[in-house]
Amino acid sequence: MSATPLALKSEITPPLLGASVADLSLWVQQQGQPAYRGKQLHDWIYHKGVRSLADISAFPKEWRAAIAEVPIGRSTIHHRAVAPDGTIKYLLKLADGQIIETVGIPTAKRLTVCVSTQVGCPMACDFCATGKGGYTRNLETHEIVDQVLTVQEDFRQRVSHVVFMGMGEPLLNTDNVLASLTSLNQDVGIGQRSLTVSTVGIRDRILQFAKYNLQVTLAVSLHAPNQELREQLIPSARPYPLEDLLHECREYVEITRRRISFEYVLLAGFNDLPHHALQLAKCLRGFQSHVNLIPYNPIHEVDYKRPTSDRIQAFVNILKQQKTAVSVRYSRGLEADAACGQLRASK
Numbered sequence: 001m002s003a004t005p006l007a008l009k010s011e012i013t014p015p016l017l018g019a020s021v022a023d024l025s026l027w028v029q030q031q032g033q034p035a036y037r038g039k040q041l042h043d044w045i046y047h048k049g050v051r052s053l054a055d056i057s058a059f060p061k062e063w064r065a066a067i068a069e070v071p072i073g074r075s076t077i078h079h080r081a082v083a084p085d086g087t088i089k090y091l092l093k094l095a096d097g098q099i100i101e102t103v104g105i106p107t108a109k110r111l112t113v114c115v116s117t118q119v120g121c122p123m124a125c126d127f128c129a130t131g132k133g134g135y136t137r138n139l140e141t142h143e144i145v146d147q148v149l150t151v152q153e154d155f156r157q158r159v160s161h162v163v164f165m166g167m168g169e170p171l172l173n174t175d176n177v178l179a180s181l182t183s184l185n186q187d188v189g190i191g192q193r194s195l196t197v198s199t200v201g202i203r204d205r206i207l208q209f210a211k212y213n214l215q216v217t218l219a220v221s222l223h224a225p226n227q228e229l230r231e232q233l234i235p236s237a238r239p240y241p242l243e244d245l246l247h248e249c250r251e252y253v254e255i256t257r258r259r260i261s262f263e264y265v266l267l268a269g270f271n272d273l274p275h276h277a278l279q280l281a282k283c284l285r286g287f288q289s290h291v292n293l294i295p296y297n298p299i300h301e302v303d304y305k306r307p308t309s310d311r312i313q314a315f316v317n318i319l320k321q322q323k324t325a326v327s328v329r330y331s332r333g334l335e336a337d338a339a340c341g342q343l344r345a346s347k
């Protein structure tokens with residue numbers, strides 16, 4: 001790359017994915033090109049899906065040759081598993097050879113992408129396949145944005161929603177998660193309200209997140225209605241008790257005026273009994289929230305069981321009687337061994 005003229009200080013260093021039009025405009029000017037090429041570059045990277053700067057036919061040949069080796073930050077598809085319901089699970093290979101999971105979930109009017117935020121995960125939740133596999137590193141901003149573009153290109157359909165519910169704990173990678181939320185919103189064009197970040201809860205990070213004043217949805221993985229049960233499932237709950245987590249969540253709601261989604265994985269005989277539902281409703285009384293029940297997807301390493309549909313319905317009914325907003329989310333892609341961290345574990 002050519003030397004940077006002092007007058008133009010761009011914040012970005014390649015890989016370019018995740019950079020705004022303004023950043024790209026500065027970057028092209030540093031290369032001695034007119035500012036409008038930044039807008040062109042933005043269009044080629046985010047909307048035309050170019051994988052090498054050498055292929056941008058709108059650019060002068062000599063310059064293309066000069067920047068041919070500058071990385072955009074795209075992954076390659078290492079494996080692709082299609083479930084009968086149309087869900088596609090991808091294993092993506094990153095520049096350093098690491099493999100992550102991404103899922104594309106098509107429904108009537110939506111295409112949702114479930115993105116990973118880390119290679120592996122350090123939280124080690126007992127029922128989670130990713131947690132059983134250990135932790136390697138955080139994902140960079142471009143590696144998060146790339147997952148959405150990859151699914152969009154493979155489906156040849158615009159992505160409408162993104163959920164940060166793949167491998168990893170997003171609030172342990174806050175800077176890159178925030179940068180990727182911004183880029184997905186402003187560069188890829190996905191509405192903030194269609195972006196959801198799911199966390200198991202890291203002390204002080206929920207409040208930190210609130211201060212960014214985003215319109216994205218926060219989902220908190222609760223999974224138990226009391227501390228005793230929660231810490232059996234989630235090791236990090238020991239130093240960060242349920243009471244403290246719920247207190248931080250209440251402050252989040254006060255600051256943002258946005259409701260929180262609480263995720264609750266239903267494990268037969270463990271946390272799915274009527275008294276658990278009552279206790280859960282009590283925890284959330286007066287709280288602007290919504291409970292998402294996730295019937296457990298069996299993984300090989302542990303022998304929890306998924307409750308029967310009658311049990312699930314009984315749990316729902318109790319929450320409804322208690323005026324707690326609730327829905328049941330069945331994980332899709334189960335048939336392809338593709339739910340929740342299982343594909344990477346099986347390959």
Ligand code: SAH
Binds near residue numbers: 168299
């Ligand atoms: N670290 C984030 C994202 C994890 S994945 C978090 O904890 O929220 C998104 C959701 O899937 C979490 O609620 C997680 O607990 C849940 N999950 C993980 N393994 C599961 C399994 N085997 N069955 C059902 N849900 C599972």
